[in-house]
Amino acid sequence: MVLVGLGASIGAVLRLYLKKTLYINIVGAFLLALLTKHGITTAFLTVGILGGFTTFSTLKYELVTYYKDKDYVALLKYGLISYVGGILAAALGFWL
Numbered sequence: 001m002v003l004v005g006l007g008a009s010i011g012a013v014l015r016l017y018l019k020k021t022l023y024i025n026i027v028g029a030f031l032l033a034l035l036t037k038h039g040i041t042t043a044f045l046t047v048g049i050l051g052g053f054t055t056f057s058t059l060k061y062e063l064v065t066y067y068k069d070k071d072y073v074a075l076l077k078y079g080l081i082s083y084v085g086g087i088l089a090a091a092l093g094f095w096l
Contacts, residue, residue: 007048014053021058022082028054029086033093 018024032050035041059082066075 003044004048004051007044008052011049011052011054014049015055021055021062022078022085025054025056025059025082026085026089030089030093033090034096035093037094037096 015024018027028050032046035045035050063075063079066072066078
């Protein structure tokens with residue numbers, strides 16, 4: 001449990017360097033799939049570091065903000081790119 005918390009702290013700090021939720025979540029999906037494919041599934045790495053690095057709640061907040069601002073085109077584009085990009089990144093990670 002302590003290692004997961006430590007990993008989450010590391011992931012959160014790493015997230016500060018990318019700053020764009022879209023990139024963070026796509027990179028996180030890729031890395032999680034790649035690690036899982038190669039049998040690297042320690043809670044420290046997957047739940048801790050990658051859990052702290054990726055940010056599902058911020059993605060939802062950004063989508064709601066587009067909705068509240070009535071920027072429906074950005075909402076649709078950002079949502080589609082986020083979800084489809086994440087799936088494709090995960091597929092690539094499993095493929096490599």
